[in-house]
Amino acid sequence: MSNVAIRVEGIGKRYRLGAARPRFPTLRDALVSTTQKAARTLTSPIRSLRERIPLETFWALRDVSFEVAEGEVVGIIGGNGAGKSTLLKILSRITTPTEGRAEIHGRVGSLLEVGTGFHPELTGRENIFLNGAILGMTRQEIALKFDEIVAFAEVERFIDTPVKHYSSGMYLRLAFAVAAHLEPEILIVDEVLAVGDASFQKKCLGKMGDVARQGRTVLFVSHNMDAVQRLCSRAMMLERGRVVVEGPTASVVSRYLSRDLGKAAPTTPVSLSDVRRVGSGEVRFQTVCYSSGDEAVGLQAHPGGPLEFTLLVESDADRHVESMAVSICTRNGTLLVNADSLELGQAVPLSKGPNVVVIRIAALHLNPGSYSVGLWAGDALATTLDYIEEAFELEVVPVQSQGFGVTPGVEATVPCDFAVESRGSLQSAPVNIVAD
Amino acid sequence: MHPPVTIIEPREGWPAPDLRELWSYRELLFFLVWRDVKVRYKQTALGASWAIIQPFFTMVVFSLFFGKLAGVPSDDLPYPIFSYAALVPWTFFAQGLTQSSNSLVASQNLIKKVYFPRLAIPTATVLAGVVDFVLAFVVLLGMMAFYGIVPTAQVVWLPALLLLALVTSLGVGLWFSALNVMYRDVAYVVPFVVQLWLFATPIAYPSSMLPEPWRTLYGLNPMAGVVEGFRWTLLGTETAPEPMLAVSALAAVAILVGGAFYFRRMERSFADEV
Numbered sequence: 090m091s092n093v094a095i096r097v098e099g100i101g102k103r104y105r106l107g108a109a110r111p112r113f114p115t116l117r118d119a120l121v122s123t124t125q126k127a128a129r130t131l132t133s134p135i136r137s138l139r140e141r142i143p144l145e146t147f148w149a150l151r152d153v154s155f156e157v158a159e160g161e162v163v164g165i166i167g168g169n170g171a172g173k174s175t176l177l178k179i180l181s182r183i184t185t186p187t188e189g190r191a192e193i194h195g196r197v198g199s200l201l202e203v204g205t206g207f208h209p210e211l212t213g214r215e216n217i218f219l220n221g222a223i224l225g226m227t228r229q230e231i232a233l234k235f236d237e238i239v240a241f242a243e244v245e246r247f248i249d250t251p252v253k254h255y256s257s258g259m260y261l262r263l264a265f266a267v268a269a270h271l272e273p274e275i276l277i278v279d280e281v282l283a284v285g286d287a288s289f290q291k292k293c294l295g296k297m298g299d300v301a302r303q304g305r306t307v308l309f310v311s312h313n314m315d316a317v318q319r320l321c322s323r324a325m326m327l328e329r330g331r332v333v334v335e336g337p338t339a340s341v342v343s344r345y346l347s348r349d350l351g352k353a354a355p356t357t358p359v360s361l362s363d364v365r366r367v368g369s370g371e372v373r374f375q376t377v378c379y380s381s382g383d384e385a386v387g388l389q390a391h392p393g394g395p396l397e398f399t400l401l402v403e404s405d406a407d408r409h410v411e412s413m414a415v416s417i418c419t420r421n422g423t424l425l426v427n428a429d430s431l432e433l434g435q436a437v438p439l440s441k442g443p444n445v446v447v448i449r450i451a452a453l454h455l456n457p458g459s460y461s462v463g464l465w466a467g468d469a470l471a472t473t474l475d476y477i478e479e480a481f482e483l484e485v486v487p488v489q490s491q492g493f494g495v496t497p498g499v500e501a502t503v504p505c506d507f508a509v510e511s512r513g514s515l516q517s518a519p520v521n522i523v524a525d
Numbered sequence: 526m527h528p529p530v531t532i533i534e535p536r537e538g539w540p541a542p543d544l545r546e547l548w549s550y551r552e553l554l555f556f557l558v559w560r561d562v563k564v565r566y567k568q569t570a571l572g573a574s575w576a577i578i579q580p581f582f583t584m585v586v587f588s589l590f591f592g593k594l595a596g597v598p599s600d601d602l603p604y605p606i607f608s609y610a611a612l613v614p615w616t617f618f619a620q621g622l623t624q625s626s627n628s629l630v631a632s633q634n635l636i637k638k639v640y641f642p643r644l645a646i647p648t649a650t651v652l653a654g655v656v657d658f659v660l661a662f663v664v665l666l667g668m669m670a671f672y673g674i675v676p677t678a679q680v681v682w683l684p685a686l687l688l689l690a691l692v693t694s695l696g697v698g699l700w701f702s703a704l705n706v707m708y709r710d711v712a713y714v715v716p717f718v719v720q721l722w723l724f725a726t727p728i729a730y731p732s733s734m735l736p737e738p739w740r741t742l743y744g745l746n747p748m749a750g751v752v753e754g755f756r757w758t759l760l761g762t763e764t765a766p767e768p769m770l771a772v773s774a775l776a777a778v779a780i781l782v783g784g785a786f787y788f789r790r791m792e793r794s795f796a797d798e799v
Contacts, residue, residue, distance in 0.1 A: 100533075104797065182533060182640040184796045191533040205638045208560060210567040215560075222556040223639055 093194065094275055094306040095157040095180070100189035101330075102150040102175050149175040150330045153189070162307040164321035164338060166314070166345050169365035169479055171327040173310045177201060177279050180308065195274030195306070198225055202279070204264030209253035213244055213263055216252055220267045234270045241296075242266035257471060262289055269296045275306045280313075294319065312422035312478070314342050346420050353481040355380045355388035358401070361464075361480060368475040372410060372466045375401040375443065377480055379462075381453075389486040392457065392504045396450045400464065403443050409436035410474065415448045416463040417455065417483065419502065425455065431469060456504050457487040536793045542785040547642045557649035562656050576657035577664050580612040587612075591729045600731045600762045606668050610760055611728040611752040613665050614686070617658040618694045618748055619719045621651040625698030626715045630705050633799040643792050644785070647702045651695045658687070669759065679758040686754040689770075693747040693777045699784030703791040706799045727752055731762075732769070744772030747780070 150172040157163050165173050178184045180191060181199035206223040207216050217238055221231035239245055242263040244255070252260055278297070294316055301307055301320055311317050317324060317338060324341035326334045334341050353359045358376035366374075379398050380388045390396050398415045414429035428448050430437050437446055460483045466474040547554070566572045584605055591597040592604030599607035625647035629636065632646050669676070705711035726748045732740055744750045744766075750773025753766040 178796065179533060182531070183637065185536050185793045186533065187535055189535075193531040193533070194529075196529060197531065199640070202634075202638045206635050208564055210564050211560065215563070219556050219560055222553045223635065223641070225641075228552055 092159045093156050093192075094159045094161070095155075095194075095308070096192045097156070097180075098154050098190045100150060100153045100176070100179060100186045100191055101148055102172075102179060102184070103146050103148050103187040105146050148187075148330050150179070150186075153327075153330075153332055155325060155332065155335065157306060157308065159194075159306055160304040161323060162301040162309065162321045164317040164324035164341075165308060165310045165327065166312075166317060166324060166341065167327035170329075172330040173327055174201070174279060175330075176327070177277050177308065177310060181277055193275060196225075197275045197277060198271040198273030199277035200224070200268045200271070200279065201277075203261065203268050207252060207260070207264060210251055212251050213239075213248040213255070216263070217267055220264070221271075224268065224271050225273065226271060230272075238263075238266045238270050241269065241292075258289075265289075265293055269293065269300075273305075275308075276300060277308045279310045314346065314421040315423065318342055353379070353483070355390075358399075359481045361477060364477050364480060366475060366477045368466070368473040370475065371405050372408070372439065372474040373403045374464045374466070374475055374477060374480070375403050377401070377462075377464060379483065386486055386488055390453060390455075390483060391486050391488045392455060393452055394488070396453045398448045398450075398462075400446045400448065401443055402439060402446050402466070404439040404441055406441050407439070409438050410466050411436045411469045412465065412467045412471075413437045413446060413448070414465040415450075416465065417460045418463065420459055420461060425460070425502065426450070426453075429465070453485070454503050454505070455485050456502055457485050458502070459484055539786055539790050542644065542789045543642065547644050547648075550641050550645055553641055554645045554649055554652075557645060558652045561650060561653035565653065565657075573657075573660060576660040580609065580616040580661050581664060583612050583616075584609040587729050597730050598734065600733055600756065602674075602756075602760055602762065603672055606665075606672050606674065606760065607731075607756070608729060609665060609668060610755050611726075613658065613661045614690045614751050614755050615723065615726065615728055615748065616661060617654050617687075618690045618751070619723070620657065621654045621691070621694035622698050622701070623715055623719060624654070625650040625695065626701035626705055626711060628698075629702045629795060630709075630712075630799060636799055637796050643795055644699075644788060647698045647788075648695060651691060651698060654694075655687075655691075665759070674760055676759045677757075677761040679761075682754065682758050686751055686758065689747060689754070689774060689777055690751045692781050693751070696777060696781035696784040699781070699788040703784075703788045703795075706791065706795050722746075722748065725749075731756075732766070733762075741768040741772055744769035745776050747773040747777035749773060750777075 153172075153176060165176065167173050175184075177199065178201070179186050180193065181197065181201065183199075183201075204220065206220055208219065211219065214235075217235060218228070218231055222228070239248055242259070242265070244259050244263050247255065247259065252263070255263070297307075297309075297316075297320055307320075309317065309321055321338045323336065324338040325332055326341050326345050334344050356378055358378040360376055361374050377398060377400050379390065379396060381390050381394045381396050382388065383391065383394055386394075400413075400415075402413075404410075410430070412429055412431035414427055414431070416424060416428075417426040418424050428450055430448075439446075461479045462481055462483045464475070464477045464480050467476070468474070566575060569575065571578065587608045588605045592599065592608070597604075628647045628650045629643070635646075636643065701711050701715060725746055727734075727743070732743055732749060732753050735743055750766065750770045753762070754770055754773075756762045757766050
């Protein structure tokens with residue numbers, strides 16, 4: 090009988106809505122409202138009591154209860170805004186819950202981001218110590234694992250160079266390497282595996298697998314269903330702040346994949362005012378619509394065809410956006426296509442106010458199916474102006490093939506140009522078998 | 526063996542500052558101080574000499590305008606050393622206050638992503654200023670040698686006076702840093718407060734200009750006690766400021782304790798509001 094590592098009982102978190110009051114109320118507002126409140130309390134004590142109840146609130150998390158046994162690896166999945174990150178923040182003690190109670194047995198290490206607290210002016214060596222300390226390692230532990238961390242990150246030659254001179258790949262590798270060598274009893278991980286190139290991602294996933302096998306308790310949030318399925322024995326799906334399914338990973342993942350995302354029809358602008366986004370907000374995507382321009386398929390996206398995204402982008406000033414991109418992911422969260430202006434070396438000029446930007450893909454190498462489309466605006470240093478991971482769902486439709494009227498039973502994601510040619514029978518060529 | 530158990534619950538009211546927890550994070554505190562010291566003068570042409578330039582040139586300006594032109598009295602000491610001995614602890618205080626007020630906002634990505642006692646952030650910022658203080662203090666010793674001034678036996682009190690400046694700086698810094706999370710007005714208020722406070726502290730003039738009991742009451746500004754204390758221990762000013770220092774110490778502790786409780790109360794919303 091294994092012991093309980095994490096016990097969560099009826100946890101809820103209420104946020105006041107941003108629209109109800111300005112983001113940074115000024116001191117003056119506070120003084121005025123306090124004075125008014127005091128005056129009102131004097132004149133009518135009952136009404137002032139009632140006014141203390143905040144009106145515009147929403148529950149990011151409500152009534153969440155579960156238990157995780159020692160040594161279990163549990164995946165938490167759910168769409169954007171389902172409350173996954175809020176849950177992890179509460180369990181990492183970054184923010185306090187509004188109601189409920191949680192008990193954690195053991196030393197907790199949480200990784201909500203890699204490279205937290207890295208300072209650009211400090212060298213790789215110095216940052217390993219600083220970041221390690223921030224993540225909760227002792228100086229001794231860091232010194233002991235120092236060589237291992239450096240080797241894992243593959244930055245031996247640059248260890249005494251300030252990290253501001255690192256390439257972004259090196260930076261992320263070093264950041265992940267420190268995090269990967271954290272050895273608490275309970276590890277809380279939020280989507281940090283999506284760093285670096287494919288081979289490094291594989292290495293990270295391998296390292297996570299090791300951590301799981303060492304009998305540590307892990308709570309793992311990811312959009313990458315492959316990773317969740319590979320690492321976790323049990324999973325939990327959140328929706329609108331509540332746990333909707335809990336059980337063996339495979340069944341929870343299939344439930345997640347079958348959930349209904351808003352599918353958008355071609356040329357119909359999708360409003361982006363309610364979607365989950367991150368970024369400074371200096372630039373905001375307002376609406377997006379797409380079209381293949383191909384009347385024969387009703388302007389739908391189709392394999393091998395062109396695809397044009399028309400973005401309505403609001404900017405708070407005249408600027409050049411170095412990196413604006415449309416990305417297309419599988420429902421599993423695997424990134425397939427990333428059409429990024431950065432790759433063309435071509436900044437997108439925006440004027441203050443609304444702008445229209447068109448991103449055109451000449452040939453879409455995707456097979457029929459559902460994909461999710463994301464939008465990104467940022468600069469070359471990956472500062473996020475606006476990022477929407479799932480703007481809408483794109484349906485790629487099949488076009489009438491010239492073949493037998495049926496498509497192959499097995500469907501791949503990426504089509505390719507291919508030819509099949511018969512070079513004739515080996516038998517038909519004269520073959521002489523000479524016997525003795 | 527029983528692993529440590531953490532209980533996570535809603536927090537309300539005015540919890541007491543958790544000093545034991547802060548102590549258990551002392552290594553992190555050390556690294557934060559170390560980072561601030563290392564980074565402070567990176568990519569500046571003059572580097573750490575800034576720690577000396579600021580009080581030194583303020584002293585030059587004060588000596589010219591207050592000492593020479595206005596003829597402000599200086600307790601029978603040469604005006605330059607009279608004002609510099611006050612400017613050294615003052616600069617430590619003002620820098621600590623300014624930087625700690627901004628510290629939480631400047632570390633918002635840490636606050637949103639990692640848990641540790643938030644008190645460590647402003648504390649580390651103020652502590653990092655001690656290095657600057659030492660540099661400016663060496664120049665003070667040089668000036669004392671130049672004027673042939675030998676410190677009195679009271680010099681043993683000097684660390685306590687530095688602690689008093691630190692407590693005041695951190696105390697006010699805690700109030701401002703927590704307020705700054707909610708109200709960014711603080712960024713505009715702080716330079717203004719520091720400027721007014723400079724003139725409300727006997728730096729350009731001696732507190733001996735005031736008669737008793739007003740002089741003792743002047744100690745309600747803890748920096749008045751610190752500054753007069755520095756002159757008393759190092760330069761041997763004859764106006765013994767003991768009663769004033771006692772008032773200053775009480776005032777500083779009151780500010781710090783109040784600040785720590787206010788900080789602790791606001792702490793729970795830092796990650797959501799910053």
